[in-house]
Amino acid sequence: MPRRSYLLLILFLLFKLVFHFLIVHPAYDLHRDEFLHLDQANHLAAGYLSVPPFTAFLSLLIKWLGGGVFWVRFFPALFGALTMLVIWKLIELLKGGWYAQIFAAVVFICSAMSRINMLYQPNSFDVFSWTLVFYLLILYIKNEASYLLLWLGAVIGLAFLNKYNILFLAVGLLPALLISSQRKIFLNKYLYGGLLIALLLATPNVIWQIRNGMPVIHHMKELASTQLVNVARSGFMIEQLLFFLFGTLVWGAALAGFARYESFKPYRFIGWAFLFVMALFVYLRAKPYYALGLYPVLIAFGSVYWEHIFSKRRSLNAWLRWLCLPLIMAPTLLLFRMIFPVMEPHNLERSMNERRREIFAKWEDGKVHSMPQDFADMLGWRELAGLVVQAYEKVPMNERRNTLILCDNYGQAGAINYYAGREVSPAITFNADYVFWFPPNDTLHYLIIVGDGLGEHVRKYASAYTKTGQISHPLAREYGTGVYFVQGISPLFPGKLKQWQLEEQASFRAWK
Numbered sequence: 001m002p003r004r005s006y007l008l009l010i011l012f013l014l015f016k017l018v019f020h021f022l023i024v025h026p027a028y029d030l031h032r033d034e035f036l037h038l039d040q041a042n043h044l045a046a047g048y049l050s051v052p053p054f055t056a057f058l059s060l061l062i063k064w065l066g067g068g069v070f071w072v073r074f075f076p077a078l079f080g081a082l083t084m085l086v087i088w089k090l091i092e093l094l095k096g097g098w099y100a101q102i103f104a105a106v107v108f109i110c111s112a113m114s115r116i117n118m119l120y121q122p123n124s125f126d127v128f129s130w131t132l133v134f135y136l137l138i139l140y141i142k143n144e145a146s147y148l149l150l151w152l153g154a155v156i157g158l159a160f161l162n163k164y165n166i167l168f169l170a171v172g173l174l175p176a177l178l179i180s181s182q183r184k185i186f187l188n189k190y191l192y193g194g195l196l197i198a199l200l201l202a203t204p205n206v207i208w209q210i211r212n213g214m215p216v217i218h219h220m221k222e223l224a225s226t227q228l229v230n231v232a233r234s235g236f237m238i239e240q241l242l243f244f245l246f247g248t249l250v251w252g253a254a255l256a257g258f259a260r261y262e263s264f265k266p267y268r269f270i271g272w273a274f275l276f277v278m279a280l281f282v283y284l285r286a287k288p289y290y291a292l293g294l295y296p297v298l299i300a301f302g303s304v305y306w307e308h309i310f311s312k313r314r315s316l317n318a319w320l321r322w323l324c325l326p327l328i329m330a331p332t333l334l335l336f337r338m339i340f341p342v343m344e345p346h347n348l349e350r351s352m353n354e355r356r357r358e359i360f361a362k363w364e365d366g367k368v369h370s371m372p373q374d375f376a377d378m379l380g381w382r383e384l385a386g387l388v389v390q391a392y393e394k395v396p397m398n399e400r401r402n403t404l405i406l407c408d409n410y411g412q413a414g415a416i417n418y419y420a421g422r423e424v425s426p427a428i429t430f431n432a433d434y435v436f437w438f439p440p441n442d443t444l445h446y447l448i449i450v451g452d453g454l455g456e457h458v459r460k461y462a463s464a465y466t467k468t469g470q471i472s473h474p475l476a477r478e479y480g481t482g483v484y485f486v487q488g489i490s491p492l493f494p495g496k497l498k499q500w501q502l503e504e505q506a507s508f509r510a511w512k
Contacts, residue, residue: 005098009088012105013081019109020077020118021070023340029381031374032477034072034120035414036432038062042417047208048433049215049508054162055122067418072120079124080117084108086131087300093138094263096304099321104303106325107250108296110332112243115339116292119374122163123289129159130169130293134270137173138297141182141266146190153194157201164216165290172277173269180269213509236281239288244295245331254301261305270297341375345475348375371475377411380476384412384450385419387469387483391448392424394468394485400425402443404497406458408451410434412481416450424448435504444494447486454484461496463488 030038040048040056041063047053062071084105091100116123132155140148159166177183185191209216241248257264258271274294281291310321337343337351338360349370352361363373370376388405395403405427407413413434416427427450428434449458454465470482 002098005088005092005101008098008102008105009085012084012088012102012109016081016084016109016117017074017077019114020073020080023114023118023342024073024378025341025344027344028341028375028378029415030069030072030378030418031119031121032377032381032409032411032414035381035418036410037120037122038067038072039414039417039437040433042426043433043437045208046204047212049435050432051122051163052161052205054125054158058125073118076117076120076124079128080113083113083124083128083131083296086128086135087296090135090138090297090300091304093135093142094300094304096300096307099310100300100303100307103250103306103324103328104299106328107244107247107299107303110329111245111247111295112289112292113295114332115374116289118340123292126159126163126165127293127296129155129162129166131296133159133166133169133173134297138267140185146188149185149188149190149194150197151194152191153197154201156194157198160198160202161205165293168277168280168286168290169273169293171280172273176269176272176276179272181266182269215508215510217510233282233285236286236288240278240291243288243292246328247299250302250306250328251295251298252302253305254298257301257305261308263308264301264305267301270301274298338372341378345371345375345379345473349475373477376475376477380471380473380478380481381411381415382419383473384471384478384481384483385416387471388416388427388448388450389420389423391468391483391485395446399445402441403446403448404428404439404441404444405448405450407431407434407449408481412450412478430500430504435501435508438497438501441494441497443491444489444497445487447484447489449482449484449486451481453482454486457496457500458486461490461493462486 036050037055038059040053041059044056044060045053048056058075062075065071087104087108088101091104113127116127133152136148136152136155139145140152156166156170177185244251254264255271255274258268277294278291280286306321306324332339337348338356341348343351352371357368357370360372361369363369392400392403392405403425405413405416405425407416407427407429408431409429410432413427413429413431416424426437426439428438447458447462449465454462459465465484465486468483468485470480471478473479
């Protein structure tokens with residue numbers, strides 16, 4: 001690697017890592033999904049209802065490192081930086097210059113990728129693993145080093161343990177390779193060795209799924225009925241353009257390059273894979289961000305192709321090649337305060353007009369709200385944890401072992417365990433993976449209920465209750481969520497609780 005390219009790479013990687021610590025205002029807490037993933041470290045298993053086990057073991061590492069917000073933010077930023085590193089190396093393989101590398105880095109940073117790398121979710125590693133799959137395939141084609149196919153299998157196996165989304169890439173790559181000049185790859189025995197490695201890595205999770213009645217099927221059905229039903233196919237395609245705005249001209253150039261640029265001819269299967277995977281996502285009404293893993297490789301090819309175009313008429317295009325960089329950055333800079341939670345929430349809410357809300361504050365329920373859903377999901381959690389601690393302090397010290405904190409959803413339970421876990425008993429819920437994490441409670445004298453109110457199933461088994469507080473932040477998605485101190489619990493309640501838990505567990509099974 002030339003010295004200039006090496007120095008530029010270091011600067012971009014450092015910027016990428018630091019950037020994600022600067023774009024979240026201190027008024028925001030962690031995101032509701034982050035709490036669930038972090039809590040999985042306390043319940044290690046070969047699988048979970050929501051995700052495969054990779055994130056849980058990463059959460060265990062975060063726990064060993066102290067569990068602070070720094071490390072929670074660090075790992076998605078790291079995976080984003082590693083993705084950018086692979087793009088940089090891809091451009092090297094394609095004989096692109098340092099301009100193409102800068103161009104690609106700017107496009108990558110000034111895109112939805114930075115939003116993805118902001119949150120501790122499986123998505124950042126998912127995008128990284130898709131990019132690595134393409135990199136290994138290209139490196140194999142270029143060097144004909146069969147051992148790379150073994151690494152390809154290892155990456156696919158790890159990606160599967162992170163998120164099942166990688167299967168869509170595998171489904172798209174199969175016909176793409178078959179109809180391309182690279183179909184000879186299927187005659188290489190190392191490919192099947194790589195597939196065996198992928199299967200071996202995936203086996204523990206597959207066994208877990210089978211033993212637990214394939215809850216992934218239930219999860220997908222629930223997702224389709226509650227969230228994907230609100231995803232229009234046309235909206236999916238529009239979102240792909242909005243992810244990159246002017247950067248679309250870069251990944252779009254890659255598709256043109258596959259058809260017109262002779263140097264890209266050996267890699268046309270990537271263009272076919274893009275089309276096959278996108279068609280599959282559109283058909284299934286997938287969430288738009290599921291497709292983000294396709295773009296880093298296209299950014300690399302598109303940047304090289306633009307560099308090639310600019311090099312044809314240097315006198316005419318010298319100024320244009322540098323004009324492209326601020327053009328790519330302009331939308332992100334103009335919309336920076338809408339894209340990232342850098343503003344105090346109330347100031348953000350006041351700055352959003354009707355048009356901005358339509359674009360940035362349309363939630364998964366299909367309705368337009370006061371602020372972006374992800375931002376609303378980062379408010380009120382510390383307040384909730386504090387309210388639960390206050391309620392918990394009402395319990396006599398010798399009765400705390402006979403006290404249960406029962407929440408409506410995983411965000412509430414996870415936030416309490418993260419922010420107040422050392423001060424209260426573990427919070428649980430019938431929602432998500434928590435339904436498997438109930439502590440043994442044969443005797444219960446007190447309950448702390450977190451949610452919209454006491455359901456009849458609780459009132460029936462309690463003699464008295466008091467509402468001790470509620471989330472007061474009006475912009476929090478959980479605004480109004482109450483905390484209730486419940487006394488006089490019937491001795492029948494623990495048995496009913498166990499019965500409800502088993503019934504809820506059974507509901508996640510695709511077969512009985």
